[in-house]
Amino acid sequence: MAAASLFADLLRQARPRNPSVTILRALPLSLRQPSQPLSSGLANSQGLAVEEEPAALVDDLRSRIFRLRFPKRSAMDALDRWVGEGGTVTASELREITKDLRKSKRFKHALEPICTDDMISEWMKVHQESELSDKDYATRIDLLTKVFGLIAAEEFFEGLPSSFKSYEACTALLHSYAAKKQIEKAENLFDRIKELNISSSVFAYNEMMALYISVGQLDKVTVVVDELKRQKVSPDLFTYNLWISSCAASLDIISVRRILDEMAQDPRSDKQWIAYMRLTDIYLAAGQLESSQSSLSEVDKQISQREWITYDFLIILHAGLGNTQMLNDIWKSMKMTKQKMTSRNYICVIGSYLMVEQFKEAGEVIDEWKKSKGQEFHISDCNRLFEALKKTGLSDKAEKFHELMEVYLPKSLCAIFMQILTWMESDGCFQLLPSDHGAKLDLLTKVYTIAEAETYFQKLSSSASKRAAAFPLLHSYVKAKDLQKSEALMYMLQNSGLVVDPHPFNELMKLYIATGEIQSVIKVIQYMKRSKIPLNVLSYNLWMNACGMLYGIMSAETMLMEMTNDKNVEVGWSAYYTLANIYTNAGNHKKAHDALALAEEKLSMRKPPRVSNVLLAAYMRNGWMDKAKSLHLHTLEKGGHPNYKTWEILMEGWVKTTQMDRAVEAPLRL
Structure with missing residues (x-):
């Protein structure tokens, strides 16, 4: 098949080479x-x-x-x-x-x-x-x-x-x-x-594992791993990836999860390993790998699936390593094969681009998937990816994915998807998954009204379907600033034991801040701690903001310290930006200046322009034009791409500081 030679070439490119060959x-x-x-x-x-x-x-x-x-x-x-x-x-x-x-x-x-x-x-x-x-x-x-x-x-x-x-x-x-x-x-x-006993390096073992995968002798991969362990050779990330991909290609998901547990216990586990393990979890959940056995009735299909799954794990590996160029190259190679890609392949590529914060590329893959003639686009697949991102603790990536979906799925298309889901449900030949119900409720709020979504939610009988549909319903309440309905829904979910992650609580806290119910934010945090529901970055930022508004600067600084001590949370630019706003509102401009400087240090120029625009606007509000100019130039030097909002922010700042000549030039760049 056309994909076979390309797969072998990609696999050779991805496996670790002997340093002697690459020195x-x-x-x-x-x-x-x-x-x-x-x-x-x-x-x-x-x-x-x-x-x-x-x-x-x-x-x-x-x-x-x-x-x-x-x-x-x-x-x-x-x-x-x-x-x-x-x-x-x-x-x-x-x-x-x-x-x-x-x-x-x-x-x-x-x-x-x-x-x-x-x-x-x-x-x-x-x-x-x-x-x-x-x-x-x-x-x-x-x-x-x-x-x-x-x-x-x-x-x-x-x-x-x-x-x-x-x-x-x-x-x-x-x-x-x-x-x-x-x-x-x-x-x-x-x-x-092995007989010469001349090295304890893992390279030779990786070569053999990659060879067996490329020729379809997946059972021999485990034999190599067993030998590696007998010889007390330490596996690296490439070893684990080859081992996992061979098990996944055989649809041995139990072994995949066992290997992930072993990786988590390995003392050499670092950020790259953690990113890889998270992406693998997302792939298993969103790609529905467990339910793929029924499609393997023909030998050709087995070969095709084996190769595609191994492609997917090459992508996951390089996403874990942060190799964006390799992601681009493998994705480009996959598109040029004659074999039809599955929804699982698209989910894998989108999830990997989200992991390395290449949001523009993720959006382009969504668009290509939507236009693909060979693979019908399914909104439920996207919803599974969204849920998997949240479940894995990548709430910021989940929210960005939701934004991309709103951009690439216009309302007319949403209506078509909803009609398909309704037909599937009414036909009786198809049983909707919980994620399908969540997707349909989300579409109801976009195409019709919240009332239609509420009626649909009340008719759901299983707890799994209600859990999947609850978040989009709550999100629609928050957007409408309906405090009463938001609280009632959360109360029902809590009593039913359907709330197990921080995302619904974050939605509710955002609504409390927007409606001035600041004290309620503290109560939500206290409930989350009592219930042992983990706080993520957004939870801490909302808590810190509420403490600053209620109790002042010292309380907000204490919250930042607690956030820093939480090993499950990485303090990023948004935390310091939140703290800078608290300092500004308290009139402490020096501390606000220092906090924004820390936020800028944490800022990756790979992030979309809306992120740097947030800091740019903060500098402008405080009248620090020099800092705003410096950030803008630094963004350009690092390859950042300003959008229309960037120039609007700069133009507003120049008008405030009476630099009218520069303000007049700004619209020409829009």
């Missing part, structure tokens, strides 16, 4: 952000495979080699000519040149840099045998495979003295076997590596 590159292949799409078929057929030199020619060794545009021109001749002219060269200098030549990685498009690279290695071997390291031999094996084929690499390896058949050289050849799907040869070499 002459800027970063390990699995962690760096490639400038090209991952599939050879996606390479730029017009681009050169080497970097362009500046207009002014520089006569040094690097420049001479980079000016070789055709494979027939020998790099070794250039090296000999350089030395013959009295130039000096060291092994370290040649390695730097090699690293720069290999950055383009356009192996299928143009062999010239690889040929040149290999010739450099040859020149080092002939002229400076003593300077060749284990890493140089490993690099040569990797290049021989790419340029002349596997047989040439094998002959070179077998011709090496025993002392040079190091772990680096062995794993370089193992990688070549895995890339060519030479299972028997890879297994024999893997056994040889």
Whole structure:
């Protein structure tokens, strides 16, 4: 199938490479952000495979080699000519040149840099045998495979003295076997590596796991993991990802959850691991992987699903690592296959973009999914993703996803979706899931009225359906500032035991602040603590705001300290922005200035412009034009993109400070 070769290429790109193979590159292949799409078929057929030199020619060794545009021109001749002219060269200098030549990685498009690279290695071997390291031999094996084929690499390896058949050289050849799907040869070499007992590195184990996944021998992945544990080799995130994806592709969800528990107990678990585990939880919940067994009646479908699930876990892995460029490349590659993507694939990509805060890209995927001819868009799938984000503690991502849905799902489309859900329910052949009921109630508030939504809610019988539908109903009450109905709904939910997360409480606290019922916010927090309902970032911000309004600055600062001490909450820019507003309202402009500076430090320029606009407006309100200008310029320098609101805020500030010439220019930028 068309996806098969692309999958194998992506899997090789994603697995961690032996450092010996990648030592002459800027970063390990699995962690760096490639400038090209991952599939050879996606390479730029017009681009050169080497970097362009500046207009002014520089006569040094690097420049001479980079000016070789055709494979027939020998790099070794250039090296000999350089030395013959009295130039000096060291092994370290040649390695730097090699690293720069290999950055383009356009192996299928143009062999010239690889040929040149290999010739450099040859020149080092002939002229400076003593300077060749284990890493140089490993690099040569990797290049021989790419340029002349596997047989040439094998002959070179077998011709090496025993002392040079190091772990680096062995794993370089193992990688070549895995890339060519030479299972028997890879297994024999893997056994040889273990017998030599020359390293406790996890790289060889990862290579074998990736090989077995790429050829569909998923049962052998667990065998490799068992061997890894017997040898007391520490798994890394790539090991766990390969193990989890093999179990998920086999629909062994119990094993997936067991592996996630093991990851959580691993003392090396960090932010990247936590992000990965959260995305996996979201994928299992929103993608409904458990219920997919019924669709696997044909062999072709099994193969297709196995490959797509492994694609999904490549995306989850790189989202956990924060590799946005890899996300872009894999998503682009997936779109170019002829195989039909499922709703699970779209959910995975959207969730991953939300995790790395690439909201524009997430919106574009939603739009593409909606327009897809091969896959019918389902609002219930989106609702499951929304619920999974909330359940995993990513409330800010859930709220942003809700905003994106409102942008990309116009009211007319909502009406169509609601008609489909109504037909499914009335036809009797389909049973709506709880998330479907939640989606329908949300659509009722958008297309018709809250009264219609209330009637529908009252007819729901199961507690699961009521729980799913309660939040959109509460949200509609809050938007309408209907305090009485909001409190009545919350009272009913609490008595029924249907409230288990902070999101409904946050909605209610926002309403209390908007209607001036500040003391009620404190009561809500007290109830949440008694009921052991965890507070998230928004909960703390609302609490801090209420304390500042009721009891003053010191109380708000105490709340910030409590928030900082909560290990389950990460204090971000919004907390300091909230505190700055409290200081401003209290007339303490110095502390407000300092708090905004801390908020700015926490601000990532990858965030959408609305976030930096919030801080920009705060500076303007306090009359700190210099700080506003500095933030604006800093945002531009970091690649941020101001929107119309940015210029409106700046224009208003310039008018207040009588800088009319600048205010007049602002509308031209809208």
